[in-house]
Amino acid sequence: MGTFAQTKRLLRYRMGLIRLKKMGLEKVFSYTLGKETGVTAELVRKDFSAFGIKGHRRGGYDVDHLLSSLERIFGKERVQNVIVVGMGNMGKAISMYKGFRDHKMNIVAGFDIDPAKLNKKFQIPVYPMENMGEVIEAFNVSVAVLTVPEVAAQEAVDNLVSHGIQGILNLAPVLLKTPDYVLVNNVNLMVELERLMYHSGVLK
Amino acid sequence: MGTFAQTKRLLRYRMGLIRLKKMGLEKVFSYTLGKETGVTAELVRKDFSAFGIKGHRRGGYDVDHLLSSLERIFGKERVQNVIVVGMGNMGKAISMYKGFRDHKMNIVAGFDIDPAKLNKKFQIPVYPMENMGEVIEAFNVSVAVLTVPEVAAQEAVDNLVSHGIQGILNLAPVLLKTPDYVLVNNVNLMVELERLMYHSGVLK
DNA sequence: TGATTATTGTTATATTTTTCACAAAACAAG
DNA sequence: CTTGTTTTGTGAAAAATATAACAATAATCA
Ligand SMILES: NC(=O)c1ccc[n+]([C@@H]2O[C@H](COP(=O)([O-])OP(=O)(O)OC[C@H]3O[C@@H](n4cnc5c(N)ncnc54)[C@H](O)[C@@H]3O)[C@@H](O)[C@H]2O)c1
Ligand SMILES: NC(=O)c1ccc[n+]([C@@H]2O[C@H](COP(=O)([O-])OP(=O)(O)OC[C@H]3O[C@@H](n4cnc5c(N)ncnc54)[C@H](O)[C@@H]3O)[C@@H](O)[C@H]2O)c1
Numbered sequence: 463m464g465t466f467a468q469t470k471r472l473l474r475y476r477m478g479l480i481r482l483k484k485m486g487l488e489k490v491f492s493y494t495l496g497k498e499t500g501v502t503a504e505l506v507r508k509d510f511s512a513f514g515i516k517g518h519r520r521g522g523y524d525v526d527h528l529l530s531s532l533e534r535i536f537g538k539e540r541v542q543n544v545i546v547v548g549m550g551n552m553g554k555a556i557s558m559y560k561g562f563r564d565h566k567m568n569i570v571a572g573f574d575i576d577p578a579k580l581n582k583k584f585q586i587p588v589y590p591m592e593n594m595g596e597v598i599e600a601f602n603v604s605v606a607v608l609t610v611p612e613v614a615a616q617e618a619v620d621n622l623v624s625h626g627i628q629g630i631l632n633l634a635p636v637l638l639k640t641p642d643y644v645l646v647n648n649v650n651l652m653v654e655l656e657r658l659m660y661h662s663g664v665l666k
Numbered sequence: 667m668g669t670f671a672q673t674k675r676l677l678r679y680r681m682g683l684i685r686l687k688k689m690g691l692e693k694v695f696s697y698t699l700g701k702e703t704g705v706t707a708e709l710v711r712k713d714f715s716a717f718g719i720k721g722h723r724r725g726g727y728d729v730d731h732l733l734s735s736l737e738r739i740f741g742k743e744r745v746q747n748v749i750v751v752g753m754g755n756m757g758k759a760i761s762m763y764k765g766f767r768d769h770k771m772n773i774v775a776g777f778d779i780d781p782a783k784l785n786k787k788f789q790i791p792v793y794p795m796e797n798m799g800e801v802i803e804a805f806n807v808s809v810a811v812l813t814v815p816e817v818a819a820q821e822a823v824d825n826l827v828s829h830g831i832q833g834i835l836n837l838a839p840v841l842l843k844t845p846d847y848v849l850v851n852n853v854n855l856m857v858e859l860e861r862l863m864y865h866s867g868v869l870k
Numbered sequence: 871t872g873a874t875t876a877t878t879g880t881t882a883t884a885t886t887t888t889t890c891a892c893a894a895a896a897c898a899a900g
Numbered sequence: 901c902t903t904g905t906t907t908t909g910t911g912a913a914a915a916a917t918a919t920a921a922c923a924a925t926a927a928t929c930a
Pocket of ligand 1: 552634760
């Protein structure tokens, strides 16, 4: 339920709401939240409406009610365990980031092919690839972040899939082949930067 | 010229083409390139068509011609200089990544408020915020990658804008206020991971 | 209490993006 | 040189997404 663009916005609303709540706000109007997240007020209302979240006519939306609705929708009652494959620069940055934990995502382990990475003092234990199966099972992990070099990506993915991973956040700039039931979300920072240059008109 | 989603795909085609060329391919069909990049063949053709790039009926597209067309469109004849603001874990990962240079984007300097970061052995020089103006001018920088904590993001952006930056790749999970002529591209890794969990159905 | 105002919820409209369908072109084979 | 095949290029249709418009409703105020 919910389109792709819509869930992205709902998750941004959630972040915005957390900020607004910290600032003492108890209710928001579609307009307020829209301004906080860069979305038009109409679309904010439509998104909530589509997920059955109700506000008060004239009274706006109750922040706590919104947040608990969003928590329910996004399964934030329980913590989701995540692994990182490829503990290079990017994998390290991600595994050290506290934001994920604040949002109920717990990075439980990293994996790397390079023995030198196993000893390193990371915030999370780093295992060789062989241990993937047992860690995934022990921590009931369903999603992974992939931060290995482009050439190693497909091999790593095959490995992940064979151990039952259902979703992959792929930072490598390459299309991964996976069975239909495995969802891949590609984030290509280079493309994002290049696109920015193009559209900001600095290339002319 | 060209919509937002379209330029993202064109840039992915470019990456795919570079790979295919390395593998010895001299011509591609819309179908081939589509499979490499996860786009339907029709859309590949439409995208090229929209940018005036022509193929050969029955003969497909010439890889070198495609690549040089894309280089022209994306200004890859000259190198674009980029700065990174916030040399923490993410800023460090980005500044050490060689992929950007391979794609004609040169990260010339980092900036940080923390004096401890200035001495660190990074691949690029790291300056205090005060030096931003002179570096931007000296290297003719128009775009920046923003990797400071959420709370510091707006201040850093105001700084960047005051020094003439035109485009910002924002990794901080917050909406930035900028003048209309400054383009911001937001990449929110947490939202991307959360969305993956939602749509992969692991939350049910 | 009745008029006024602010804000949601939703329907209608517009825009953007993708898919479908097929004619036009180019090449190959006989 | 004709026939058949492949693949592009594009117009039409469909689907997805966003904007606009406004009626319904709840609070406020005179
Ligand atoms: N760092 C960035 O700013 C950046 C930007 C855009 C894209 N990316 C992409 O993200 C990915 C990671 O980038 P990075 O900068 O962290 O690279 P990195 O070289 O620092 O790290 C890659 C890590 O993967 C490990 N590895 C290699 N092969 C492996 C395998 N088969 N199985 C498991 N681990 C393996 C390496 O030992 C290394 O630790 C790359 O695909 C890169 O293209 C990175
Ligand atoms: N690391 C991740 O995996 C990750 C994931 C999602 C989002 N992000 C976002 O990316 C940003 C950076 O994350 P990080 O993990 O690198 O954080 P970090 O704390 O490791 O690094 C932040 C850096 O910014 C510097 N800084 C602080 N205030 C500054 C200011 N006013 N001006 C200039 N520099 C300043 C700090 O000294 C530090 O070096 C954050 O906004 C974070 O929310 C990071």
